[in-house]
Amino acid sequence: MTDSTNDSTPALPAVDAAALDAATRRFLDAARPDVAYAVLDSPVGELVAAVTPTGLVRLAYEDFHGGVDPILEDLSRRLSPRVLEDPRRLDAVRRELDEYFNNTRTDFDLPIDWSLYSDFGRRVLQATAAIPFGHTASYGDVAARAGNPKASRAAGRALGANAIPIVVPCHRVIGTSGKLTGYTGGMHRKEALLRLEGIAF
Template identity: 40%
Template sequence: MRWTVIDSPIGEFSVAGDGGSVCGAHFGRVASAVDEPADAPTRQAVTELRAYFAGQLTDFTLPLSIPRGSEFERAVWQVMTEIPYGETLTYGEVARRLGDPGAARAVGVACNRNPIPVIVPCHRIVGAGGKLVGFGGGLDRKVRLLELEARVALQRAWS
């Protein structure tokens, strides 16, 4: 796994490729990260992330490889990828979609373990009533990501 770091509106953001796909992302600079991507998937990730942060991209098309996670976590991460840009679901709604209405806390744990944040959009999952709770990158980053998406979605709807 080779890490590359980019500057973004939410601070440094690292993304990793394994030669054939993107397999990790991290808020901040990973110690081994370099400034130039080493492989095609990571170059694509850098390009798409820059376009996303600029409000020009609403759907990532990267090849992804998630190297770990329980069956439940993987199911939560899949639901995350199905949440439309600029929209949110609650932890409880995700749990209900997975057929286990009592698993809202477990959904939160799976969100925290998401190995590819932003690209697999865990920031789109919120607490009951839309409350902003918990985020591995910090609530300030979650707010900024949600505001970016809301602004872009509104601009697109009104243009």
């Protein structure tokens, strides 16, 4: 029979909660997924935003794509299977979008991850990102700014594949005739974004 009063088992050292929290944070930072995402509310519907260590890589209209899962599956297939919901890493995206929709921001300062695009597609979208708030440009204009003025159709395809609408403002690109053309997410959203910027059609 063991005498519990003479238990020689050494006592465990006291745990420093602050040090543990710091260690946990370091572990979580080191174990970050390749792609972090969050679902954000907006006046034009719920948005699925995703970032990589490089920057914003996806901003999708949740309902247009049939829910969150198809968007995440596409990211997993095209970028990395390490995709995890982490709203904290999307704080800057959420803040800048809120400011845009509240008419207190006209330019986005978010870093962008362009890895989903071909060289020409990236140049088209970078040219689109340079269209000022409250202004529009034609597909031909964008193609010319991307280095190939005769490639307006290719520019249209690149814009149709824009994975970061609003931030890369493909809603500001219109037909050569001045009329509105198609938009990923629906024409009602394109019109709403242009109205927000003071452009009426």
